[in-house]
Structures are given as C-alpha cells and as structure tokens.
Amino acid sequence: MDDIFHFDTLLAGPPDQLLKAQEQERQRIAADLHDALGPLLTLIRLELGRASELVREDDLSDLAVVIGRAHGHVAQAFDELRRTVVNLRPAMLDDLGILPTLGWLVREFERCGSGLRIRTDFAVTEQAVPSHLKITIFRICQEALNNIVRHAQASHAALSLTLTDESLCLAIDDDGCGMPDNSHRGRGPAGGTSSIPQRATSSGGRCDITSGPGLGTRIHVCWPLAGIRP
Template sequence: MRNRKTGDKALDFIINEMVDTVTNSKDEIFQIGEESRSEFENLNKELNDIKQQVISLIDEGDKLEQKVRFSRMRLSEVSKQFQQYSEEEIREVYEQTHGLQMDLSMKREKEKQLRKRRDDIELRLRNLDETIERAEALAGKISVVLDYLTEDFQHVTAALEDAKEKQEFGLQIIEAQEEERRRLSREIHDGPAQMLANVMLRSDLVERTFREKGVAEAKKEMKSVRSMVRSALYEVRRIIYDLRPMALDDLGIVPTLKKYLNTVGDYNDLEISFTSFGEERRFESKYEVALFRLIQEAVQNAVKHAQASHIQVKIEMKPAQTMIIVKDDGKGFDPSAKRDKSFGLVGMRERVDMLDGELSIDSSPGEGTIVTIKIPINS
C-alpha cells in the first residue's frame, strides 16, 4: 500500500511538472508574439513615415535637378561670354551651380538611404508577420496539449484509481468469500450439525427408554426428537435461504422481496415498507438475482451502517426498464468522500455496470440516503 501511494505521488508530481512546463512555455510564446506584434506596429508606422519622406525627397530632388539644369546652362553661357561679365558675377554663378549640385547630391543620397531602410523594414515586417503567425499557431497547439494534460490526464488518473479500486475490490471479494465460508461453517457446526448429533444421542435414549420404561415414555422421547429434527430442518432452510432464496426461482422477485423484507424488519426490529408499481412479471434468472442482491445490499447498508429506523423499498416495472428506490432515514454520508472497505457500494456499481444500468446515491450527513437503480430489462 505504501509503494502504491508513493507511485501515486510520483505520477502526480510528473503530471504537475509537465503542466507547469507547458504553461510556462505557452506564456513565453505568448510574450514573444506580443513583442513581435508591438515591433510590427512600430516598424509599420516608421515605414509609412519613410515612404512619405521618400516621396517628398523625390519631389524636392526633381525640382532641385531642374534648378541645377538651369544653373548649368547659365554657367555655360557665362563661360562662353566671360568678357561681358565681371569676375564677381562669374564666381557667383559658379558657386550657385556648385551649391545646387551639392544639395541635389545630398538629397539623392538621403533618398537612397531611405529607400534602403524602407526595403529593410519591409523584409523585417514580413519576417515578423510570419513569426506572429507561428507564435499564434504554436500557442494554439500548446493550449490543446495543456487541455490534454489537465483534462485527459485527470481521466487517466481517475482510470488508474478505478483500476486500483477494482483490484482492491477483487481482493476484498476473496476475503469476503473466505469469511462467508467460515460463517457458514460455524453456523452449520453450531446449528444443524449439533442438532443432528443430539438427534443421534436422543435416538439411542429412545431405544433405551423403550426397553426400560415402556412405550409411553418412548413416545415422549420421540416427540422431543421430532422437535429437534424440525429445528435442524429450519436452520438448514434458513442457511439455504441466505445463500439463495428458493422462492426467487419459484415465485419471482416481488413475492421474494416481500418475504425477505418482512424477515429483515422483524429480525432487526425496524419498519420496512415495500411498494411495487407496474405490471408484475417474471424476468430471466440473472436479472431477478441481480435485482434481489442489489436491494439486499442497499437494505443491509441501511441496517448496518445508516442506523435507520424506517426503510422504504420501491420497485417499478416498466416495459423497457425496472427502477429500484431504497430510501432510509439514517445518519447519511458524503458520497464523494472516499471510504475504506466500502466494497458494498463498489460491488453494487459493478453489478449495475454489468447490466448496463444506472446507479445514483443521494445522501448527506444527517439527511438519510436515497439509492436509485435503473436496469434496462425488456419485456
């Protein structure tokens, strides 16, 4: 048991570590996507500004280029007729032309740099757009993985718990079978076997009484022997009834339940009411045995554990379904709480599952218990 608990803790630790790691990875990817989106917006804004600047520079450059052309033509004219112009006028035309050429050259260089920056930004934007798409897709896949880890692994854990519960239930069934054999052995030994041994002794006494005291005294002893045989027969029938009620095969589920519940009520000094709805009919033996055992287990739980003073048992036979309700006014319990050695309820669930039925337990501390069972049985 200790090794099993250690294994459970190790599995829970591994699953929790995986969930934490995947959650952190999802957060990091989300952060990368947000940072990329923010950079994309900033670069896109810068790209629009650069495009406006390039348009403005092209327009200014074209105008400046036209001025340079006129200035060079003026300079050529002055150079050809330099005798008509003073040295100062020639220098002024030359410097003006040179200045315009320098301004044009600087604007063209700036335009070139802006164009290069524009191309770089456009490439960066394409890469960022792909990064954002991959981040979003990866985040979506991680969300699926995270859902699988947090939900499906819970189902795996629940399945493992159910498997372990069934294993424990199987072991407890074996233990219960051995305990039942010991109980039957004690009952037969202390009851019918002891009585039959007494019958043997009294039969010898009858023979001796007949020889020594006559027929009248022998008859008295015979009456006593018959009483002992009757008691032994009653005990044998009671043991057989506990193992499997013979009335179940002969009379069916409803008469057998009435007799059984009356016996349990009288023996335990409590009130058990039984009500049958629908058309009373016979089922296959396996269904009648299953229904009887389910009601027997629910009633025994109410008697032994719930400390109930009143138990209501209802059975409703519909064309395609039989429903059982066992209600008590006992101390109740929390159905969600795990209880040790609660293989009675586990056994009921197993039996209901084998019949493709439904079992529900409505209970809370101090409020009694209602057990509802639905078994699909066709007419």
C-alpha cells in the same frame, strides 16, 4: 453539498472484491450451519443413543419421551436448514417471481422489531425483469435492507423497481444517519461493508450511492436494456 458523495461502480475497486465477498458469504453460511445445526445434530444423536439403550434394556417407560425430544430437535434442525436455504435462494423467487419475493422480503424486515417502515413502488411487470437478474436484485435489496436495519438508525425506507425505455432501475432510500465521509467508498449504507457495487457491475449494471451525515442514503442501480447480459 460537499458532504455528499457519489459512488460510481464503474470507478470502483477491482472485481476480485466480489470474489472476496462471495468467499465471505460462503464462510458465513458454513459458520451458520455449524453453529445452528451442529448442536442440534449432537442432541439428536444422543437422544437416539438413549432410545437404543432403552430398547436393549427392554425399558420402554421413557422411550416415548426420549423419541419425542429427538423429534423436537429434528424439527428445529429443519427450521434452521430452511432459514439457510431461504437466505441462499428463496423458493418463491422461482415459484412466484421477483415482485412477490421482494414484497415478502420487505414484510420480513418490517417484522424484525426495528420499527422500520418500508414503502415499495414496483412500476414494472414480472415479465419485464430478465430471469438472470432476479437473484441479483434480491441480493442487493436483501443486503441494503440489512445494512439499513443494522447501521442506518432509519425510521423509513423506500424500495422501487422501475422500467424506462433504456434501463431497468432499482432504488433503495433511507432517512437514516448516512455515511460520515468519503472514507466509506466501497461500503454500504451507514458504513456497512457492501458487495452491492460489485453485484451491480458484474451483472452489467451501474451503481451510484449518494449519502451524507444526517442525510440518509440512496442506492441507485441501473441495468441498460441494451447491455443486460445473462
């Protein structure tokens, strides 16, 4: 059991780690928008410029083809923008709630080709989850599952959200390679850089991460009902 460590975010690093993680997320979004939308917008501009030339030259034979290509690039741009918006805050979180959104997130990760199978257990009603915690819960699950797929070499994972008389608790477990040693304090499953502990504490919760080489990883976050704050 010496190889297993427990990460208690009440003893974690300074809160500016969360600000750093948020800034890194903003930079990632900016890079995604630049890399994905920039080339598409350039192609659209070129195609529309070509269409204008054809109109000026009264050469309409290729106009439909050029406009069709521009339309295809616009559709791709919308898809990329939709993907970015979903990553920021899925519309279904507001429309349907946290439980259907987590179900959708699990299905997306199962379909990504990693072979990971994820079991869910939601022993809580939608109304019992405070609205201001829903995006935090989604972000923690999103990051944890992403780390599992990228780093943990796991075949199975489990995600549960439960309510007791005292706490709202979220748990994510995997049967992957685990974290090698205590040098990974402050990191996510299998060494993936993680803002999960800071997300937990900044929303009034407590996070414990238990892991060890070959033993998988367990992330357990609890928000005391008396201490949950908007």
